[in-house]
Amino acid sequence: MAREGAVGAGVTEMPPRYSEFQRFCSVFFSRSLVLIGLIITVAAVILALFAPILAPYDPNKQNLSQRLLQPSREHLLGTDALGRDTLSRIIYGSRASLMVSAGALFVATFVGVLLGLIAGYFGGIAYMFIMRFIDALMAFPTILLALVIAGLLGGGLTNIVLALGIGLISSFARLMCAQVLSVKENDYVLAGRAMGASDLRMMFMHILPNSFPPLIVQVSLWVGFAILSEAGLSFLGVGIQPPTAAWGAMINDGYKYLLTNPALSFAPGVAIMLVVFGFNMIGDGLRDALDPRLRGRL
Amino acid sequence: MSGFIVHRLIQTVFVLILVSLIVFVVMRFLPGDPILLYLSEDQVRNFTPQQIAEVRAQFGLDKPVMVQYVDWMRGLFRGDFGISMSYRIPVWEEISRRLPITFYLGSIAFVVSILLGIPMGLIAAVRRGKWSDTVATLLANLGITLPVFWLGILMIYLFGLYLRWLPTFGYTSPFENFWLSTRQAIMPVICLTIFATASSARQTRSAMLEVIQQDYIRTAWAKGLKERVIILRHALKNSLIPVVTLKGISLRNIFGGSVLVETVFNVPGMGRLAVDAMMSRDYAIVQGVILIIAVVVCLANLIVDISYSWLDPRIRYG
Numbered sequence: 078m079a080r081e082g083a084v085g086a087g088v089t090e091m092p093p094r095y096s097e098f099q100r101f102c103s104v105f106f107s108r109s110l111v112l113i114g115l116i117i118t119v120a121a122v123i124l125a126l127f128a129p130i131l132a133p134y135d136p137n138k139q140n141l142s143q144r145l146l147q148p149s150r151e152h153l154l155g156t157d158a159l160g161r162d163t164l165s166r167i168i169y170g171s172r173a174s175l176m177v178s179a180g181a182l183f184v185a186t187f188v189g190v191l192l193g194l195i196a197g198y199f200g201g202i203a204y205m206f207i208m209r210f211i212d213a214l215m216a217f218p219t220i221l222l223a224l225v226i227a228g229l230l231g232g233g234l235t236n237i238v239l240a241l242g243i244g245l246i247s248s249f250a251r252l253m254c255a256q257v258l259s260v261k262e263n264d265y266v267l268a269g270r271a272m273g274a275s276d277l278r279m280m281f282m283h284i285l286p287n288s289f290p291p292l293i294v295q296v297s298l299w300v301g302f303a304i305l306s307e308a309g310l311s312f313l314g315v316g317i318q319p320p321t322a323a324w325g326a327m328i329n330d331g332y333k334y335l336l337t338n339p340a341l342s343f344a345p346g347v348a349i350m351l352v353v354f355g356f357n358m359i360g361d362g363l364r365d366a367l368d369p370r371l372r373g374r375l
Numbered sequence: 376m377s378g379f380i381v382h383r384l385i386q387t388v389f390v391l392i393l394v395s396l397i398v399f400v401v402m403r404f405l406p407g408d409p410i411l412l413y414l415s416e417d418q419v420r421n422f423t424p425q426q427i428a429e430v431r432a433q434f435g436l437d438k439p440v441m442v443q444y445v446d447w448m449r450g451l452f453r454g455d456f457g458i459s460m461s462y463r464i465p466v467w468e469e470i471s472r473r474l475p476i477t478f479y480l481g482s483i484a485f486v487v488s489i490l491l492g493i494p495m496g497l498i499a500a501v502r503r504g505k506w507s508d509t510v511a512t513l514l515a516n517l518g519i520t521l522p523v524f525w526l527g528i529l530m531i532y533l534f535g536l537y538l539r540w541l542p543t544f545g546y547t548s549p550f551e552n553f554w555l556s557t558r559q560a561i562m563p564v565i566c567l568t569i570f571a572t573a574s575s576a577r578q579t580r581s582a583m584l585e586v587i588q589q590d591y592i593r594t595a596w597a598k599g600l601k602e603r604v605i606i607l608r609h610a611l612k613n614s615l616i617p618v619v620t621l622k623g624i625s626l627r628n629i630f631g632g633s634v635l636v637e638t639v640f641n642v643p644g645m646g647r648l649a650v651d652a653m654m655s656r657d658y659a660i661v662q663g664v665i666l667i668i669a670v671v672v673c674l675a676n677l678i679v680d681i682s683y684s685w686l687d688p689r690i691r692y693g
Contacts, residue, residue: 209386213393215624216669216676218631221649225401225665228653248624301519308522309635313650328525335532346525354520 104366114358121352125171134162136169137320154344166322173323178303184242193253211250219244232318256288290367297360301353387677394669402662412658415460457659466663477644481629484567492572496579518573523566527639530562544641566636571625582614623679
């Protein structure tokens with residue numbers, strides 16, 4: 078019933094020959110919010126990639142004679158305390174935001190998947206130690222752990238990515254472990270073992286690929302959180318180091334001029350919201366399309 | 376039931392040991408000398424190598440790492456968290472002054488997220504496709520999109536500076552001046568709770584939608600039970616299981632949020648302390664704060680898990 082709902086009305090006359098990909102698309106694109114999210118996300122990625130072409134001004138060029146200008150036709154969102162164009166800095170800020178969150182998610186997924194795979198596959202003492210370690214890691218709020226690690230390591234792109242990545246590991250390890258435990262019960266795992274496949278082969282050639290769909294959903298649902306955390310860190314002053322533009326730091330800088338130039342703080346926040354919203358919607362769409370329990374129902 | 380609780384207690388003790396190990400390793404093996412836990416950077420610069428060696432010996436930093444860990448743990452049990460460089464008082468004194476503040480605001484935020492988030496998700500699921508579902512879902516999606524520190528700034532601008540309804544910053548104990556304290560707490564609590572409320576609403580909605588399709592719900596309808604009974608007793612109780620799991624995580628996020636929210640509203644709590652200490656490189660404080668927050672989160676999770684076993688008998692007897 079769930080499948081019929083997804084592929085439409087013509088099902089009753091002829092058995093459908095829809096591929097998984099078609100089914101995925103029909104669910105994924107059926108909700109307008111997901112489509113809007115996709116457009117926003119693609120726009121943000123294009124902005125980040127082509128920032129030098131799209132930005133009207135050099136984001137770091139100071140012009141003290143033009144400081145704290147109100148929004149106007151030359152400067153659509155005004156200028157900051159150093160006379161830098163706010164719109165250009167927001168466009169460039171998308172780079173910091175996307176790079177840090179993508180990097181952090183990569184680190185977290187890589188380590189988390191490895192830990193979860195080992196814990197779930199071997200079970201026993203490995204399971205106990207790894208999962209209790211993950212429990213312990215879970216006790217630290219992501220942003221606090223990232224704040225401390227980034228503070229100790231010092232700023233810079235790599236360190237922020239590492240710090241935030243470590244803060245996010247626990248969720249992925251948990252999911253992966255649960256996933257492995259359920260995939261392991263399948264007959265093809267038993268068959269593979271009977272044919273003498275090695276542990277490594279079983280783990281990486283059979284169990285890992287079969288655990289992918291929920292993992293992709295999980296990653297996509299965490300992108301928004303990663304972007305928010307990156308913004309929070311840079312708001313606190315431990316993100317990408319100035320003068321490189323970062324949205325969180327821009328909000329913090331603009332805070333001082335809240336009464337006279339509210340756009341300085343408001344505009345980067347709107348940028349964060351839009352991008353997070355875009356990724357969240359894609360995450361929801363992926364979940365609806367890939368989750369076997371929801372297959373096409375939503 | 377008691378077997379489950381005992382098992383869970385032992386597990387928590389084990390996790391707490393690992394928590395302390397993580398804090399110990401992070402603070403000692405990352406770049407920077409562990410001597411900075413006991414001396415400020417200026418002192419280290421001005422001391423002669425011999426003086427530094429003396430300090431090392433005094434605090435046991437010349438001993439093997441395992442011995443250092445055991446010594447450190449012994450100190451913790453005596454309430455010895457070291458001395459703060461910037462406040463010149465024992466770390467525990469500063470923390471015990473600030474923990475209740477974060478705890479007070481955080482627990483209100485936590486309770487609000489339950490009292491508001493779960494009914495929101497419930498209504499959205501029951502009235503699926505109606506306007507109340509649209510509004511609730513939209514609000515929930517907005518709630519997980521907002522950067523909390525930015526929301527804080529927006530509210531300060533609107534309610535504090537523009538409308539002048541609420542004080543823009545600070546914290547007063549509710550025992551001192553209840554009215555002022557409540558007025559000051561409103562905006563920080565909204566910021567702390569918004570992500571947790573929105574995510575419980577989302578989770579409740581999707582869990583309810585899933586449960587409503589189960590056979591036993593159809594049976595309950597067929598038996599002619601009232602809608603209220605079906606929704607509240609049969610559907611909601613089963614939908615709450617994934618939501619309660621999430622509440623454990625949202626506790627951790629509320630503490631994480633307090634780092635940002637307390638900075639925006641200038642609330643002298645644990646989160647603010649962590650940021651200030653990190654900026655002034657007061658590592659003894661940093662170490663104490665992350666340790667205490669992690670321990671609090673662990674213990675809170677223990678409580679959550681025990682309540683979980685009340686909801687889901689499979690865990691109690693399994």
